[in-house]
Amino acid sequence: MKQLTILVPDAQTGPNTLSCIVGAYHIFTEANNHYTRQGKKQVFRIELAGVSERSAFVNGLLTIMPQVHIRAVQKTDLIIIPAITSNFKKTEAANTLLVNWILEQYKKGAGVASMCTGAYLLASTGLLDKKSCSIHWNAIDNFKKLFPKVHLKAEKLITDEQGIYTNGGGYSFLNLLIYLVEKYYDRQTAIYCSKIFQIDIDRQTQSDFMIFTGQKAHGDEVIKKAQEYIEKNFYEKISVEQLSRKFTIGRRNFDRRFIKATGNTPIEYLQRVKIESAKKALETTRKTINEVMYEVGYADVKAFREVFRKITGMSPLEYKNKYNKEAAVLY
Incomplete structure (x- = not known):
């Protein structure tokens, strides 16, 4: 035994x-x-x-x-x-x-x-x-x-x-x-x-x-400001080049510092912020998948589904069915 x-x-x-x-x-x-x-x-x-x-x-x-x-x-x-x-x-x-x-x-x-x-x-x-x-x-x-x-x-x-x-x-x-x-x-x-x-x-x-809140206890104040900018403007088209220029850091150095501080690339961070907002909308509103997709800044249904599944392990529709029982499932 x-x-x-x-x-x-x-x-x-x-x-x-x-x-x-x-x-x-x-x-x-x-x-x-x-x-x-x-x-x-x-x-x-x-x-x-x-x-x-x-x-x-x-x-x-x-x-x-x-x-x-x-x-x-x-x-x-x-x-x-x-x-x-x-x-x-x-x-x-x-x-x-x-x-x-x-x-x-x-x-x-x-x-x-x-x-x-x-x-x-x-x-x-x-x-x-x-x-x-x-x-x-x-x-x-x-x-x-x-x-x-x-x-x-x-x-x-x-x-x-x-x-x-x-x-x-x-x-x-x-x-x-x-x-x-x-x-x-x-x-x-x-x-x-x-x-x-x-x-x-x-x-x-x-x-x-998982609830994405973003790692901010890293001491890099410039990157922290970049995170806050992403979180306030995630529904707009944001590029890494735009961010690096805004905070006057070279593109490569910006990527390196962002990954070191947050554990994510700037693009991954932006995706996670978008999907976290989408999750909350799917949990608490009667909005359709397309409405939520457009609100968080996606125009391509396939891209939205792929990123959503990558981060949550399920499709937007599956997520809505699981966490919002009272909402009418419309598409």
Whole structure:
């Protein structure tokens, strides 16, 4: 029987930490029970491991008592790292032991899965350097600053690379758990768990949940002014040449500074601002797709659809049907 270790952090925890721990324990326990009912042996021995006898959550309202201290776990096969606080700054003393233990276990062959902002703890080990990683879209800017060597794939719901798994934000950790059940048990057990817990088994992206606000905590005041100009005039025809002239910067230098500051090219930034405005219109108004398209500065239906799908993972019509149930779907 394999060993599954669900970590119970004792520092920088957030409200979702507890949800991740309980969710992981519940789903893997049900997967084991499903196997047992079929006359098969359980895949995992499930254990909660922490650095103290009791960890408090939600301002002390709830507590978890880990079954074992992390030092007592000499060998495990799969590690689950729950979400932690989204304003993570550095590995605090209470988490250092967990970070070192994760690194040691991975070297021994353990798989490691982080849920949502648990990626901060995982990245602190160095194991995510030059690897793909997903995280909650609202934590992207802070994560990039702390871990620039990680290949952030925020649009991805799940990443799987060299025995390291990460997932997007919020309660999408449930999708990661179903993914791991399929990987360590089988497809049938994953389908069973997805039905019992009512989780969409084949969801691939979190793009449609992302709210684009633009990275402005970068210190480049000229680029910040350029961003603000784009956000106020996105419905007009704006070229990169026009922007570079307006802010008296050479085209190449403007591109370089813009990418360094925001993580996007000027064109990508403009597209994201346009699509964010289109999303809000589709969510809250009865306007047709064409009306929304023209309002955000597109004249070509095909181009608008392609950019919208690239950013959100779905067509404008699919997005409207999903998020605006009361609007008449007209085209």
